Amino acid sequence: MAFKFFDKLSQDFSELLNDKKEYNVIIEVDKEENKKLFTAHSVVLRYRSSYFDKELENATTNGNNIKTIIKPNISAQIFEIILKYIYSGIVDIENTDTKTIYELMFNANELELKELSVKLENYLIESKASWLKTHFSFVYHSIFDRDKFKDLKNFYNDIIVKYPNLVFDSEDFTSLQETALISILERDDLKVEEIKIWDYIIKWGIAQNPTLPADLKEWTKGNFKALKITLQQCLPLIRYFHIPVEVIWKKMKPYKKIFEEQLWDDIIQHSISPNEPITSLILPARIISNPELPSRIISNPELSSRENESFSTIIKNDHVTELSSWIDQKSTIYSLANIPYEFQLILRGSRDGFHSQKFWNMCDGHDGTIVIAKVAGTDEIVGGYNPLAWDKFSEGGYVKTNDSFIFSLKNGNIQNSILSRVKGGDNALYYRCYNDQNIYGPEFGSCEFVLKSEASDFTQDKQCQCWYSADGDEDYEDYYENYYEKSIRTTKDQFSISEYEVFKIIKKQIPIR
Structure with a gap:
């Protein structure tokens, strides 16, 4: 022993x-x-x-x-x-x-x-x-x-295959080193439309030459030559002959001068007469059966349940019936069979990232949305409904609507949901100006539900809030006015989240039975 x-x-x-x-x-x-x-x-x-x-x-x-x-x-x-x-x-x-x-x-x-x-x-x-x-x-x-970090490389290879837009749309995409970019472009299983790959490559090449004029009309032969030299290892990896003819003229012709003459002639000939032989090498088409991150739609919750397909990592079918009833201001809850809405997933934090700017980029222009967040370390599910369109180019300030609401949902140890509708409507939501969008995500009322992070990640620091000023609350009543009916949490403590999702609420085109 x-x-x-x-x-x-x-x-x-x-x-x-x-x-x-x-x-x-x-x-x-x-x-x-x-x-x-x-x-x-x-x-x-x-x-x-x-x-x-x-x-x-x-x-x-x-x-x-x-x-x-x-x-x-x-x-x-x-x-x-x-x-x-x-x-x-x-x-x-x-x-x-x-x-x-x-x-x-x-x-x-x-x-x-x-x-x-x-x-x-x-x-x-x-x-x-x-x-x-x-x-x-x-x-x-x-x-x-590096020869090390094999598990991390496998992790990223899986991302590249499944969710390539996380690579190309990332804020630091243009800082990606050339050898890494080439390894991505070489993949046949890169699920991105080829013309989008062209756009990304041009964006990356221009970023490596910061002195290039912003207006393409002002470019000199030397400017085009500089871009051509920068992209000389990337350009041969684009599948030109699988790009639709209608976008060749719009997207590629302005950069004609960076092509080898023979290649450009073959691109034009192939677009006019695809069955005619050409000199240039024709690379195989990429596998793009699912070129974008999928948007999960729940049109029949019972069917989703039977097929074990989870439209959400946070809410369940009974939450959908409740939320749908609140949107329509019904006094009774819809049955599963009579839900009049489809919930289309726009954003999921664990899939798309928890940076506040990601919210504004992906949700911009979408109206009729529900934001749902899981409070880290608890059973709490909180969120809000915005019938208006999110606007990333807003000058900042309160937005008026009489139909928004915030809520917490029953889950685990929490037996009853809480619905809190906007009062008056003048201060229903607060749209942050562009400079603040690196910290603030969706914001309802006076911090009565807001996703916020000074670390640029809603999961990292406890900056999210569901604040509410109760009568006699000296710490808050002088600074925060209530614009919603009631508090959706029992504590004013700030928190981080473990997951969040944004759904677009779409009216079904079928009669309700």
Whole structure:
């Protein structure tokens, strides 16, 4: 029988890290004003990391027999976490933001701390998938040319196949490195219309040449040549001969000068006489059976239930009947068979990302929508109905409607739903101006239901709100006026969300039985 005292061992080695008497290694990290020196013991570093074992062989030694290792590309914050792990085997990331966790994984890999790197890689995939999707280009750029991070690469390859618009529509798409972009363009299973790929490639190429005039009419031959050189590895990967003739003239002809003469002639000939032979190579058509992220429509909840098809990850069929009745201001709840609406999914956080700007981009112009959010760490489901169109180009301010409402839905330990209709209607919703859309998503009343995040991710910080001023509430009544009938939560605490969805409510074209 063996008695194991790993906790005490870890504690003792943690104390050794802080012992300044016997150290024989100084590690200098970070740059300029952030530069910091850490002391360590060569015997610990060598046996915990093969990287440090090799570094110590070549490190310079001063007169006091102390070796120095310089790592300017690792932040002091990250290295402090790594050094504690090396000595104690403990890493606490409970209150650490996701980007720091990613950088920690990346640096652990660089320092050949495989155990830590793999653990963090799996954690990101399992628990921070939405962040990985939102920051696709940033992460993919850094892992693409490396032999490591196979699980992350598989994760992203799956995204590229299933949801390519998460790649092409990401905010940092134009920062994607050329080799990574080429690897995507080479895929036959890229489910995107070819003319859209052309648009994305042109966008990427122009972004690499920031001095190009904004107006294409002002471009010189030199401007077109610069774009052609930038895209010389990408252009051969576009499936030109599978682009509809009607869009060739509109989308491609303005950039005729970046084509090789023979290729352009073949594109035109093929568009006129598709059966005539051409010189240029014809690549096979991509598989685009599902070129866009699917919009799930529930027209018959009973059928969806029978087929085990979930139109939502948050609400169920009984919620649909309730919400439909509220929209029509019915005193009784519709039956499943008599629901007069279809719920068309526009946005799902776990699929499309939790950045507030994603909401404004994907929901802009859609009227008659329901926003539904799952409060993180609870059974609560909260949301709001907006009969008007969302407007990402709004100058900012309150929007008037008499038909909006906010709500919480029965779920788990919550036995009864709460409906709260707008009062008066002048201040039913608040549309944020463009500058605020990086923080604020949908907002009903005076913060009576709002999705908000200063970390640009509704799941990351507790900034979402369902505030309500009760009579005598000195903390709120001087600052917040109630524009809805009642509070939809029992607490004013701010919260983050674990999921949210936006549905467009469409009137059925069939008679109600």
